[in-house]
Amino acid sequence: MKILVCLKQVIDVELNVQLRDGRIVEEGLQYAMNAYDESALEAALQLKDKLDCEVVVLSMGPDRVTDVLKKALAMGADRAVHLDDPAVLGGDSGAAARAIAAYAKDKGFDLVMMGRQAQDTDAAGAGPMVAELLGLPQVTNIISLEQESEGKFLTRRVGDDGREVVEVSAPAVITVSNDYGEARLPTMKGILGAKKKPVDVVTLSDLGLEASQVGAAGSQTQVVGREKPAGRAAGRKLTGEGPDLAKQLVEYLVNDARVLA
Amino acid sequence: MKVLVIAETKQGKVKKGTLELLGAAQSWGAEASVLLAGAGVAGEVDTLGRHGASKVFVADDASLGMYVTAPFAALVVEAYKASGAELILFADTEMGKDLAPRVAAKLSLPFVPGAVGASVEGGKLVAKRTSIAGKVMETVEASLPAIISIKAGTFEPKEVGGSATSETLALPQTDLRAIVREVLKETSERVDLGDARIVVAGGRSVRGPEGAKLIEDLADVLGAAVGASRAACDSGFFPHSCQVGQTGRTVAPDVYIAIGISGAIQHTAGMTGSKVIVAINTDPDAPIFSIADFGIVADLFTVVPLLTEEFKRLKAGNTVAV
Numbered sequence: 001m002k003i004l005v006c007l008k009q010v011i012d013v014e015l016n017v018q019l020r021d022g023r024i025v026e027e028g029l030q031y032a033m034n035a036y037d038e039s040a041l042e043a044a045l046q047l048k049d050k051l052d053c054e055v056v057v058l059s060m061g062p063d064r065v066t067d068v069l070k071k072a073l074a075m076g077a078d079r080a081v082h083l084d085d086p087a088v089l090g091g092d093s094g095a096a097a098r099a100i101a102a103y104a105k106d107k108g109f110d111l112v113m114m115g116r117q118a119q120d121t122d123a124a125g126a127g128p129m130v131a132e133l134l135g136l137p138q139v140t141n142i143i144s145l146e147q148e149s150e151g152k153f154l155t156r157r158v159g160d161d162g163r164e165v166v167e168v169s170a171p172a173v174i175t176v177s178n179d180y181g182e183a184r185l186p187t188m189k190g191i192l193g194a195k196k197k198p199v200d201v202v203t204l205s206d207l208g209l210e211a212s213q214v215g216a217a218g219s220q221t222q223v224v225g226r227e228k229p230a231g232r233a234a235g236r237k238l239t240g241e242g243p244d245l246a247k248q249l250v251e252y253l254v255n256d257a258r259v260l261a
Numbered sequence: 262m263k264v265l266v267i268a269e270t271k272q273g274k275v276k277k278g279t280l281e282l283l284g285a286a287q288s289w290g291a292e293a294s295v296l297l298a299g300a301g302v303a304g305e306v307d308t309l310g311r312h313g314a315s316k317v318f319v320a321d322d323a324s325l326g327m328y329v330t331a332p333f334a335a336l337v338v339e340a341y342k343a344s345g346a347e348l349i350l351f352a353d354t355e356m357g358k359d360l361a362p363r364v365a366a367k368l369s370l371p372f373v374p375g376a377v378g379a380s381v382e383g384g385k386l387v388a389k390r391t392s393i394a395g396k397v398m399e400t401v402e403a404s405l406p407a408i409i410s411i412k413a414g415t416f417e418p419k420e421v422g423g424s425a426t427s428e429t430l431a432l433p434q435t436d437l438r439a440i441v442r443e444v445l446k447e448t449s450e451r452v453d454l455g456d457a458r459i460v461v462a463g464g465r466s467v468r469g470p471e472g473a474k475l476i477e478d479l480a481d482v483l484g485a486a487v488g489a490s491r492a493a494c495d496s497g498f499f500p501h502s503c504q505v506g507q508t509g510r511t512v513a514p515d516v517y518i519a520i521g522i523s524g525a526i527q528h529t530a531g532m533t534g535s536k537v538i539v540a541i542n543t544d545p546d547a548p549i550f551s552i553a554d555f556g557i558v559a560d561l562f563t564v565v566p567l568l569t570e571e572f573k574r575l576k577a578g579n580t581v582a583v
Contacts, residue, residue, distance in 0.1 A: 013394040024397070093362060094372060116358075121392050122507065123374045125362035128330070132366035137438035138330055140359045143501070159328065160355045160455070160510075161271060161444055162502045168439040178508055179494070179501055220371030220407075225400035229391060232533060237556035239545070245557050246567035249539065250575060252555050257537045259515045260459075260483075260575075 001053040001147075003044045004107070006100050006114040006126070007072055008034040009065045013119045022225045033068045036115020040176035042183035043145050044113055045076045051147060054078045056109075060088040060099055066199060073194035074186030080199040087204065090216035093125025099214050100126065101133035102207040109171060111153070116141045116175040127175035139166050140175040262291045262381060265346035267337060268309070269356055273301040275308055277456045278352035280418035282411060283312040285350060287419045289381055294318065295425070296340040298333060300326030303427075310425030312418055318343060320430045327441045328356045330363055335433035337364045343428070348386060351410040353511060354455065361410045371403035375511075376411045377534070394507065395530040413455055414513020414534035454486045454503065459516045460535070462488030462505055464528075465496060466521025466543070466561060473498045475565040476520055482572045488512065490528045493521075506531035521561045524549025541565070 011017065011024070012032045018025040044055045057072040059065040060083035069080035081103065088099060104112050112134070117124035131138035143163070144156040151170045156163050158177055168174075186194070204211060212218060238245055253260045264286045268279040275297070286293035295309050298320040306317045318340040325332065337360065341349060349364065351357035353375045365372035373379075378389035386403045454460065461483065463476035480487045489499035491506055505512055506528040513534035520541045522528060529552060532538070540553035543560050550556040557564060
């Protein structure tokens with residue numbers, strides 16, 4: 001079995017970002033593997049723990065994305081692919097999906113996996129788009145994954161009305177929730193072993209793509225401005241004895257905010 | 262302008278999020294068609310008409326009782342072609358997240374996900390959405406035709422007292438390579454999180470089943486839905502379907518009562534659209550207080566039972582002194 005896990009390198013969203021002229025200031029930014037993609041990698045590696053399975057990881061972007069690929073190899077992925085072209089940056093989900101699909105097609109992956117969304121954009125678009133472009137079924141937002149029989153997988157996903165048990169035939173696209181569970185840490189042995197694992201560099205032309213089809217140029221949506229969101233202002237804050245506080249809150253909701261009858 | 266709204270239903274009833282999308286169409290002066298797909302949903306055409314739909318494409322069949330990607334995607338495409346719409350509106354729910362990008366790729370249309378504001382200006386879709394864990398508000402543009410998903414609470418439903426004509430769509434013949442075997446019921450009889458006027462949410466500080474019970478008791482006396490932070494769900498205090506935030510549900514009720522929730526941005530991203538936010542936390546410096554309209558610095562184990570009692574009295578007509 002062959003699994004492709006797509007890994008996005010994202011801005012560390014825990015840190016503060018500065019804006020200048022509607023753009024994010026790049027100096028001082030730190031980057032990390034998208035945590036949702038890390039969950040997808042963990043789900044793939046858990047299949048590999050049990051089954052005969054090759055896990056290939058793919059990332060796109062400048063040289064810095066090799067950090068993400070090396071971490072994935074140290075965690076246990078078998079080999080890495082780096083789509084190395086500055087043109088892939090700044091694109092929307094559709095542009096990313098086009099590049100992923102161009103790489104994945106005709107390579108015989110049983111599963112194409114990724115996080116359900118990226119921490120930087122929260123778009124959650126690429127997975128279903130890749131599935132459509134490859135003509136594959138999709139299961140999104142999964143929290144468990146196991147092989148039930150040859151070519152058939154059983155997943156649990158979180159839907160709007162609770163958890164669903166979904167059966168899917170391979171090949172398929174699977175997106176993984178960050179509720180899947182903690183991803184493993186690279187071991188020292190893994191880190192040393194990763195140095196011997198291949199990182200293949202591919203270019204857009206290897207994939208039959210033009211620079212105009214990916215990244216910002218290949219996007220059908222454009223971010224035309226960025227600003228700090230207007231925050232909510234804090235209201236009153238009370239400290240004191242329980243019974244009095246409870247009465248005051250009820251009074252506030254009924255008489256001041258008028259949101260309770 | 263013509264728009265197509267993709268309806269979501271639960272137990273045969275249209276969800277509030279769908280009516281909010283019709284509210285969006287109203288606010289733009291757009292003519293709205295709706296795709297109403299589900300099981301036992303045909304009776305909702307009137308509701309949709311009252312909220313401004315002029316036409317409803319109905320696909321009512323037992324096989325559509327549970328959302329599955331392939332047949333719903335095929336129905337959206339069919340309704341889109343029949344409607345002549347320039348914009349397809351989805352709610353930003355799990356169904357919307359699964360379906361909208363799939364349809365966007367199928368139709369090669371631009372897709373703007375998770376909008377918290379949208380308008381159509383000069384033949385362009387202009388939307389607001391947050392990125393970088395809510396730290397940045399982006400303005401995104403796309404040319405029409407386009408697809409957008411909109412977060413709960415962005416627009417208000419409006420009853421305009423109209424009526425809609427309906428047209429039945431044939432059931433799509435799709436190759437089902439993904440099948441929902443069952444839905445593991447973990448939600449209670451309580452009102453759905455997305456539809457609730459009041460949400461009572463618990464965080465890690467509920468510490469265990471006893472604390473969770475206090476949250477549920479307060480929710481029950483208020484007729485509220487139960488929400489939770491990711492930490493509280495991960496700890497097993499609440500089911501994951503209760504999770505509010507970046508990865509969970511986005512809610513925008515009239516009242517959101519955050520109990521023992523510190524207010525990490527990953528959580529507040531899912532509830533800042535609420536009209537009134539109440540926070541109860543022992544830590545006076547908890548970030549939740551910076552967005553709360555009404556904050557109480559107290560131990561939830563003391564104050565929540567008192568609140569439940571107070572609301573019980575209110576309900577019994579024994580109102581508090583004004």
